[in-house]
Amino acid sequence: MKRRVVIAIDGPAASGKSSTAHWVAERLGLRHVDSGALYRAATAARLRVAKGKAPAKWVEKDVLDAARKHVGLAPTTHGFVPEIGGAPADEEIRGPLVTQHVSAVARMQKVRDWVNEQVRDAARAYSVVVDGRDIGTVVFPKADLKVFLVADPWERARRRLVQQLQRSPTDKEIAEETDRLVQRDAKDAQQSGQAADAVLLDTTYLTQEEQVDRIVALAKAVTARADDTSAG
Ligand code: CDP
Numbered sequence: 001m002k003r004r005v006v007i008a009i010d011g012p013a014a015s016g017k018s019s020t021a022h023w024v025a026e027r028l029g030l031r032h033v034d035s036g037a038l039y040r041a042a043t044a045a046r047l048r049v050a051k052g053k054a055p056a057k058w059v060e061k062d063v064l065d066a067a068r069k070h071v072g073l074a075p076t077t078h079g080f081v082p083e084i085g086g087a088p089a090d091e092e093i094r095g096p097l098v099t100q101h102v103s104a105v106a107r108m109q110k111v112r113d114w115v116n117e118q119v120r121d122a123a124r125a126y127s128v129v130v131d132g133r134d135i136g137t138v139v140f141p142k143a144d145l146k147v148f149l150v151a152d153p154w155e156r157a158r159r160r161l162v163q164q165l166q167r168s169p170t171d172k173e174i175a176e177e178t179d180r181l182v183q184r185d186a187k188d189a190q191q192s193g194q195a196a197d198a199v200l201l202d203t204t205y206l207t208q209e210e211q212v213d214r215i216v217a218l219a220k221a222v223t224a225r226a227d228d229t230s231a232g
Pocket of ligand 1 (some may be wrong): 131
């Protein structure tokens with residue numbers, strides 16, 4: 001039986017982890033698991049219970065109840081999509097209200113345990129590419145390959161806006177988005193980290209294709225080495 005592979009991709013907000021992880025998984029025939037999408041889905045599920053309004057106080061037990069009751073991870077050809085109430089929730093979880101509150105939710109330890117359980121379940125069943133903030137440090141400290149993606153904040157903001165607006169953003173829009181990203185990085189700092197054995201990849205001057213190519217090459221090298229070692 002072929003052994004399961006885990007590739008961990010971590011990095012700050014909007015560093016391109018999810019899209020990169022998606023394409024790496026597709027190229028290597030692995031499954032992509034987006035841990036951030038689960039934190040977002042837990043946040044969105046709690047907002048739904050509150051009829052779309054942010055609760056006055058975010059209580060760990062309420063978020064956990066909403067996540068357990070309403071959020072699931074549904075398999076697709078190349079990965080998983082988070083579902084809320086049995087329906088795909090990809091658009092809902094990317095909305096501004098979720099983005100505003102997700103960092104507070106992600107600081108709740110029981111929510112972190114719940115997300116990590118979903119991610120580890122997926123990795124028991126499939127070879128996976130998992131992206132997040134603490135995948136190489138906490139969730140899979142023995143991952144076959146760990147990559148830490150960074151990019152200049154202005155460039156991260158520009159890319160995120162192009163994706164959201166489907167047009168070239170103005171400098172003012174990029175400056176405002178840069179502020180939001182830097183603030184979110186600060187809120188997430190406690191639960192984010194680069195593993196000592198992670199490969200640091202600065203994507204500021206790389207195209208999406210180039211960064212995917214680099215990670216695919218690294219993944220092929222480490223998995224070939226691991227297969228050699230296990231063979232004897
Ligand atoms: O794609 P983006 O950088 O906007 O963020 P994301 O990956 O969708 O993650 C959303 C939020 O979830 C982050 O801002 C963190 O607060 C939290 N998160 C986390 O704490 N640990 C992870 N492994 C992944 C995400």
